[in-house]
Amino acid sequence: MAPKSFPYYQVSAFTADPLAGNPAAIAFIDRELAQDYDRLLNLSGTLNQPMGVFVYPSATPSNDPKVARFGVRFVSPMGETKLCGHGTLAASGVMFERGVVPPEVEVIEFETYLAGTIHGRRKDNGWYEIQLEAAELADVTEDERAKIISTLGAAFGREVKVNALKKGTQTHAAYLLIELDVNEDLHGSKVKAEAFDGTGFSINVVTTDSPDGSEAFVSRMFSPNLLGVTGGEDHVCGSAHCLLVPYWYAKKELSGIVDATQVSARGGNLKVSLQDGRTSLQGQTATFIGGNLFA
Numbered sequence: 001m002a003p004k005s006f007p008y009y010q011v012s013a014f015t016a017d018p019l020a021g022n023p024a025a026i027a028f029i030d031r032e033l034a035q036d037y038d039r040l041l042n043l044s045g046t047l048n049q050p051m052g053v054f055v056y057p058s059a060t061p062s063n064d065p066k067v068a069r070f071g072v073r074f075v076s077p078m079g080e081t082k083l084c085g086h087g088t089l090a091a092s093g094v095m096f097e098r099g100v101v102p103p104e105v106e107v108i109e110f111e112t113y114l115a116g117t118i119h120g121r122r123k124d125n126g127w128y129e130i131q132l133e134a135a136e137l138a139d140v141t142e143d144e145r146a147k148i149i150s151t152l153g154a155a156f157g158r159e160v161k162v163n164a165l166k167k168g169t170q171t172h173a174a175y176l177l178i179e180l181d182v183n184e185d186l187h188g189s190k191v192k193a194e195a196f197d198g199t200g201f202s203i204n205v206v207t208t209d210s211p212d213g214s215e216a217f218v219s220r221m222f223s224p225n226l227l228g229v230t231g232g233e234d235h236v237c238g239s240a241h242c243l244l245v246p247y248w249y250a251k252k253e254l255s256g257i258v259d260a261t262q263v264s265a266r267g268g269n270l271k272v273s274l275q276d277g278r279t280s281l282q283g284q285t286a287t288f289i290g291g292n293l294f295a
Contacts (some may be wrong), residue, residue: 085238092120093285193232236268
């Protein structure tokens with residue numbers, strides 16, 4: 001049987017520059033292909049982007065003309081994930097910009113395969129918004145602390161000053177938040193991402209206060225087991241802000257919308273806020289490639 005043709009885009013999220021931010025492969029497929037996980041995994045491996053976002057028609061379309069509903073699966077070359085913040089933002093941007101949804105649509109509902117529904121909204125001046133569940137944070141144990149401190153020395157190649165260690169709970173139990181002193185120069189540090197295998201957490205979020213006051217905080221995220229395509233560091237991680245936002249809002253008594261920066265090599269800029277237990281993430285998107293894939 002001849003392969004089918006599906007619209008495909010490569011989109012960078014949390015940036016206006018297609019060569020910055022976090023790229024995602026966005027493919028608009030049918031429901032039949034959406035059920036074939038092995039095929040999606042092969043496609044994602046071939047596309048070789050940090051995340052493959054496979055969007056397909058919902059079995060229960062919305063009756064509201066201002067709301068468009070789609071199914072979505074997030075499949076990276078390493079396997080399927082429950083959700084992907086940058087992938088959802090990238091999909092939202094290209095769907096609003098490229099006429100995938102009618103102009104009267106204000107909200108896109110993404111029915112994820114494993115984690116409920118995420119909403120994508122169009123904001124002003126080419127910005128888009130998604131909302132994710134804010135994490136509840138807990139202190140690490142003394143045994144965990146000793147392991148993490150040792151890992152940080154190996155990762156940074158030096159002793160670093162640690163201000164706080166927190167871990168996520170419940171749905172964020174795989175997440176670790178590490179606040180370093182601002183003088184550690186998170187942006188300029190060369191970090192061995194593979195060393196973070198030693199923390200015992202899959203997703204390691206390292207953060208400091210803003211070095212120059214131009215944003216509320218800066219961060220990097222390391223996950224050597226999940227991010228083989230990018231060498232173990234996420235260019236810009238949306239879900240990391242499910243920990244970062246409640247942590248910094250509590251510590252600095254923040255309110256309203258504030259700026260945040262992910263200081264990886266590609267980098268990314270976000271506007272974030274905390275509302276009723278939800279983390280709001282706003283960002284821009286930039287399309288780099290558009291065409292069709294055949295599968």
